[in-house]
Amino acid sequence: MSDHDATGRPRHSVRPTQKDIAAAVGVSQAAVSMVLNKAETPSVPSETRKRILKVAGELGYQPHHAARTLRSARTLTLASVVPDITNPFYAGVVRGLQTTAAPAGYDVLIYNTDGRPEGEQRALKWLQQGRADGVVGMFYHLRPSDFGTLARYKLPMVLFGQPSGKRTVLPVDYMFMDNVEAAAAMTRLLIGKGHRRIAMILTEFGPGRRRAIGYQAVMRDAGLEPRLVIDQTSSPEAGVRAMESLLAEGDARPTAVFGANDVLAIGAMRAARDAGLSIPSDMAIAGFDDVPTAGLLGLTTVRQPDFELGAWAAKALIERLKPGGLELPSRNLEWTFEIVERISA
Amino acid sequence: MSDHDATGRPRHSVRPTQKDIAAAVGVSQAAVSMVLNKAETPSVPSETRKRILKVAGELGYQPHHAARTLRSARTLTLASVVPDITNPFYAGVVRGLQTTAAPAGYDVLIYNTDGRPEGEQRALKWLQQGRADGVVGMFYHLRPSDFGTLARYKLPMVLFGQPSGKRTVLPVDYMFMDNVEAAAAMTRLLIGKGHRRIAMILTEFGPGRRRAIGYQAVMRDAGLEPRLVIDQTSSPEAGVRAMESLLAEGDARPTAVFGANDVLAIGAMRAARDAGLSIPSDMAIAGFDDVPTAGLLGLTTVRQPDFELGAWAAKALIERLKPGGLELPSRNLEWTFEIVERISA
DNA sequence: CTGAAAGCGCTTACAG
DNA sequence: CTGAAAGCGCTTACAG
Numbered sequence: 039m040s041d042h043d044a045t046g047r048p049r050h051s052v053r054p055t056q057k058d059i060a061a062a063v064g065v066s067q068a069a070v071s072m073v074l075n076k077a078e079t080p081s082v083p084s085e086t087r088k089r090i091l092k093v094a095g096e097l098g099y100q101p102h103h104a105a106r107t108l109r110s111a112r113t114l115t116l117a118s119v120v121p122d123i124t125n126p127f128y129a130g131v132v133r134g135l136q137t138t139a140a141p142a143g144y145d146v147l148i149y150n151t152d153g154r155p156e157g158e159q160r161a162l163k164w165l166q167q168g169r170a171d172g173v174v175g176m177f178y179h180l181r182p183s184d185f186g187t188l189a190r191y192k193l194p195m196v197l198f199g200q201p202s203g204k205r206t207v208l209p210v211d212y213m214f215m216d217n218v219e220a221a222a223a224m225t226r227l228l229i230g231k232g233h234r235r236i237a238m239i240l241t242e243f244g245p246g247r248r249r250a251i252g253y254q255a256v257m258r259d260a261g262l263e264p265r266l267v268i269d270q271t272s273s274p275e276a277g278v279r280a281m282e283s284l285l286a287e288g289d290a291r292p293t294a295v296f297g298a299n300d301v302l303a304i305g306a307m308r309a310a311r312d313a314g315l316s317i318p319s320d321m322a323i324a325g326f327d328d329v330p331t332a333g334l335l336g337l338t339t340v341r342q343p344d345f346e347l348g349a350w351a352a353k354a355l356i357e358r359l360k361p362g363g364l365e366l367p368s369r370n371l372e373w374t375f376e377i378v379e380r381i382s383a
Numbered sequence: 384m385s386d387h388d389a390t391g392r393p394r395h396s397v398r399p400t401q402k403d404i405a406a407a408v409g410v411s412q413a414a415v416s417m418v419l420n421k422a423e424t425p426s427v428p429s430e431t432r433k434r435i436l437k438v439a440g441e442l443g444y445q446p447h448h449a450a451r452t453l454r455s456a457r458t459l460t461l462a463s464v465v466p467d468i469t470n471p472f473y474a475g476v477v478r479g480l481q482t483t484a485a486p487a488g489y490d491v492l493i494y495n496t497d498g499r500p501e502g503e504q505r506a507l508k509w510l511q512q513g514r515a516d517g518v519v520g521m522f523y524h525l526r527p528s529d530f531g532t533l534a535r536y537k538l539p540m541v542l543f544g545q546p547s548g549k550r551t552v553l554p555v556d557y558m559f560m561d562n563v564e565a566a567a568a569m570t571r572l573l574i575g576k577g578h579r580r581i582a583m584i585l586t587e588f589g590p591g592r593r594r595a596i597g598y599q600a601v602m603r604d605a606g607l608e609p610r611l612v613i614d615q616t617s618s619p620e621a622g623v624r625a626m627e628s629l630l631a632e633g634d635a636r637p638t639a640v641f642g643a644n645d646v647l648a649i650g651a652m653r654a655a656r657d658a659g660l661s662i663p664s665d666m667a668i669a670g671f672d673d674v675p676t677a678g679l680l681g682l683t684t685v686r687q688p689d690f691e692l693g694a695w696a697a698k699a700l701i702e703r704l705k706p707g708g709l710e711l712p713s714r715n716l717e718w719t720f721e722i723v724e725r726i727s728a
Numbered sequence: 729c730t731g732a733a734a735g736c737g738c739t740t741a742c743a744g
Numbered sequence: 745c746t747g748a749a750a751g752c753g754c755t756t757a758c759a760g
Contacts, residue, residue, distance in 0.1 A: 053513065053536050055737060071739060081745055098532045103512035104458075105737030107449035108752045123477060123493065124675075129469040136495055145509060148468065148493035150481055164490060167448035187443045191398050274675050308679045330469075330619050331676050334653045337748050361419065400753060411731050416755060426729050451751030453736045730760085737752105744746085 047314075054097040062093050072343065076103070099204045107168075116355055118348075119161045119171035120177055121153030121244065122272060125301055126329035127344050128176065132350025135174055142356050144171070153177045153244060153272070161247035165193060172196075172355035174348070178243040185210065194358035196351040201370065211354045213371040217245050220340050220375040221252030224296060224324055227338075228383060229260050233294040233322060235266040239280040239302050241272045246298030249326060253296060265292060269302075277305020281359045284314050294383065300332045300339055307335060307382065322383040326335060338383035341376040399442040407438050415439075419446070460490045461700055462515035463693075464506045466498030466523055466589065467617060470646055471674035472689050473521065479693025480519055487701050498589060498617070500524045510538060517541075517700035519693070523588040523640070530555065539703035541696040546715065554709045556699045558692060558716040562590050565685050565720040566597030569641060569669050572683075573728060574605050578639040578667060582610040583651075584647050585624040586617045590641030596672060598641060610637060614647075622650020630658050638667065639728065645677045645684055647668035652680060652727065667728040683728035686721040 049283030052149035056070040063070070065086060072079050072218030075088045082090075107113050116139050121129040136146040149164060159177050165173055165188055172194040175185075182202040186194060189207040201212045228236050238253045250266060257264040267283060277297060284291050295310075297303025303325030310321045317323055317336075325332060328341035348372050356361050401415040408415070409430060417424050423428030427435075453459050461484050465473040481491040494509060503524050510518055510533055517539040520530075527547040533540060534552040546557045573581050583598045585591030595611060602609040612628060614621035622642060626656045629636050640655075642648025648670030650686045662668055670677060673686035695716050702708050 040760095049731085053511075057737080067737090068739080068747065068749090071737095075739080080658040098511070100508055100511035102453070102512045102737050103454035105752090106739080108453055108754085109738045110445070111752075113449075123468055124471060124474040126469060129474065132468060132495070140505075145505075146495070150491070150493075160485075162492075163445055166398075166443070166445035169448050233743090274679065304676070304679060332650070334619065334649060334680070341710070345686075383578075402753080411734090413731065413755080414752090416753095420755080426731095447753050450736090451755080453738085453752090454756085456736075728746045732759085734755105734757090739750105739752095741750090741755090743748085 039206040039375070052103070054099050055102070056099075059090060059093050059097065059099060060099075063089050065090065074099075081158070096107065107223050113169060114143060115147055115186055115284035116169045116352065117147050117149055117173040119149045119151060119158075119165075119173060119175045119177065119287070121157075121176055122149050123148060125149050125272065125299070126331065127299070127327040127342065130329075130344030131174070131176075131348040131351075134345035134350075135352045136348070137345075138349045138352035139356070142352075144352075145355070150346070151177070153178045153241075162188070166191070171359055174198075174351040174355070182207070187240065192364055194355050194364070196354050197209060202366065209358050209366070211351075211358075211369045211371075213351065213373070215342065215373045215375055217248035218255075220221035220377075221296075221298075221326070222256045223252075223377055224326070224340055225253045225256040226381075227325065227377060228294045228296065228324060229256070229262070231294075231383065233292075235290070236262065236290040236294045237267060237284055237292040237295060238296045238298065239267040239269070239277060239296035239306060241276070241302075242268055242270060244298075246272075248300075249298050272299060272301050274301060274305035274308065277302040277307075278309040281306040281309035282313075283307070285315075286374065293320075294318075295321065295323050297323070297325045300329045300337060303337055303339070304335060305332060307337065318383050324383045328378055332378075336381040338380045339378050341378050343373060347371075347373065398447070398713060399444050400447070400676050401444075401688065404435060404438050404442065404444060407442075408434050410435065416580060419444075419524050428647075450555045452553045458514060458516050460491050460492055460515045461697065462494055462518040464494045464496060464503075464508065464510075464520045464522065465520060466502075466521055468493060468495050470617065470644070471676065472644070472672040472687065475674075475689030476519070476521075476693040478689035479695075481693070482690075483697035484701070487697075488696075489701070495548065496522070498523045500585075503605060507533070511536070516704055519543075519696040519700070528550070537709055539700050539709070546713065552665070553713060554703050554711070556696075556703075556714045557714075558718070558719045560687065560720055562593035563600075565595035565596035565722075566641075566671070566724060567601045567642075568720070569671070569685055570595075570598045570601040572722060573641065573667065573722075574601070574607070574667060575640045576639075576667065576728065578637075579607055580605065580610070580635070580637040581639045582612060582629055582637040583641045583643065584612040584614070584619070584622060584651060585643035587613055589617070589643075591617075594643050617644060617646055619646060619650035619653065622647040622652075623654040623685060624650075626651040626654035627658075630654070630660075638665075639663075640666065640668050642668070642670045645672040645674045645682060648682055649676060649680060650683070663726065663728050669728045673723055677723075678725070681726040683725045684723050686723050690714075692718065 056067045060067040060070045061308040066200045123213040174196045195210045200214045267280040315321045328339045332339045401412045405412040405415045442500040519541045521543045540555045545559045612625040660666045670684040673684045678682045
């Protein structure tokens with residue numbers, strides 16, 4: 039048996055359609071659509087209305103999403119493009135997004151890019167196919183010009199990162215913090231504790247790059263030599279590897295290590311402990327993000343309000359999806375960092 | 384300006400369509416479709432073919448997903464329904480799914496239910512709307528009969544949990560482990576270490592329920608009194624709350640606490656440490672899942688191969704989506720647990 | 729070989 | 745007030 043009938047139509051017949059309901063009740067398919075979508079249908083006799091709703095319920099009718107989207111040009115879906123859903127920081131952002139979007143009637147889908155160029159390109163294509171009404175994008179590789187097409191399609195976007203200096207392309211809002219200054223502040227804190235050999239571990243792409251700039255600037259200003267350890271991926275294992283390579287330096291090893299995010303810092307902590315070092319007396323550790331585990335481990339870090347960021351992004355998108363929302367000026371949310379001192383440094 | 388033209392058609396004109404390409408090149412829209420979708424089109428002159436591809440590239444053409452889905456009855460999307468993406472166990476499953484699905488040409492979307500009945504119902508509706516070609520479902524509340532509609536729609540599903548005793552509904556595959564026995568084994572381990580007052584902390588719904596059964600059975604067999612602390616949600620904070628309530632019992636407090644998952648156990652660890660207790664001498668802690676942080680914290684736990692489970696599910700779905708795949712018999716993956724002893728117990 | 733037409737399942741302006 | 749028709753953007757069997 040083929041999956042298609044003689045005219046090349048796919049067999050959709052397994053799921054009930056408005057046509058099926060209409061046939062069962064003896065009305066037009068359009069009448070079914072009216073009844074199912076409007077709270078009141080003065081043009082349909084209330085007896086007929088009741089029968090339509092009854093049959094729809096019995097058949098377990100649900101509208102075919104693709105058909106509805108094609109006709110109405112709305113998906114009722116917001117997308118969240120994240121580099122790594124296993125990083126609790128991004129997971130927190132997604133939860134904030136979802137918690138705010140659900141009451142407004144929007145589903146939230148998560149698209150994972152792995153923080154790799156190919157993954158981000160796939161996400162871009164996915165968005166260009168019209169699969170969401172709005173997107174919260176956390177991209178490491180794509181440049182502002184890569185979003186030109188989506189902006190021309192009038193897809194509301196909230197992007198993590200600073201708006202480019204040039205004219206702002208509507209309808210895009212931005213959320214960012216001063217990563218350079220936050221990392222600088224943390225570096226100053228470590229220097230203030232008496233550390234002179236301070237290393238930073240980070241990944242090649244993502245916000246760690248700007249954080250490294252702040253770290254390097256402060257180190258040089260203090261007459262100290264910056265030491266970067268760069269890995270391809272952000273994971274506890276990468277943090278372990280980085281710390282192990284630093285420990286291999288023997289007496290010249292750093293006395294403090296600053297992870298560009300908590301996931302890396304936590305891995306580094308583990309490697310230091312496994313090597314028999316005491317934290318912070320033998321080795322101080324600092325991170326960035328303040329993920330839930332950071333509190334547990336006593337990790338000194340930079341707090342970022344993940345849930346609140348997601349909630350803000352959801353509100354911004356929902357505003358833009360209201361009538362006239364596309365013409366609103368671009369808005370920025372610049373949030374402030376907060377250093378959380380714990381025992382690790 | 385309205386979002387709709389005079390005939391009620393939504394303005395899609397911002398994005399280029401095959402019609403636009405056809406008009407620019409001077410061919411039929413159908414010819415454009417052929418060229419864009421087939422590697423070879425003997426019926427189209429190669430010169431015309433080149434011009435179509437060139438114009439499509441210049442316009443940044445991407446097919447409208449809803450239109451393609453409506454016509455072809457395929458979404459090229461797999462869905463992953465998870466109770467809590469912030470739980471690293473589920474995040475690991477999703478990554479396994481994604482890593483296997485991407486090379487086969489499938490996008491993976493994540494639908495978060497919060498482990499609540501309403502969220503699961505929303506996911507069910509979402510699936511009934513035909514938004515994915517297959518689904519990996521981790522449901523806490525829905526019963527097998529709730530999936531009858533989807534099975535009738537021939538939606539391939541991989542469900543976490545044991546198949547119900549009755550006839551298996553195609554096309555559903557199951558993956559499960561013996562939660563009762565795994566929890567029993569961990570409880571025996573704790574008893575073997577000399578503990579007599581062992582509490583278990585869990586959430587009202589989810590796999591913890593079956594784990595509690597194993598725990599309770601072993602406790603009773605050993606002549607010990609089971610002690611359950613039940614919270615609504617699974618989070619480190621819930622684990623903190625549970626431990627605090629146990630510590631409030633003073634001298635009658637347990638000497639070991641078994642978390643129904645690592646997230647709860649990690650919260651309990653934190654609360655015990657914050658109360659000045661040494662682990663494991665004052666308080667032993669055990670968990671379930673072996674999330675990445677468990678290793679860092681030295682948590683004794685039950686390992687589950689999250690990534691591999693996701694990969695298996697992806698393979699099962701992809702098999703079913705091949706011609707004839709819907710008729711394959713239902714398959715089960717029963718995986719074996721492994722107790723990982725670390726310092727916490 | 730080539731192109732026009734049908735139709736997937738919906739929503740909604742418009743003609744009777 | 746009521747229902748039939750148009751059309752969203754595609755894919756594909758089929759008529760010329």
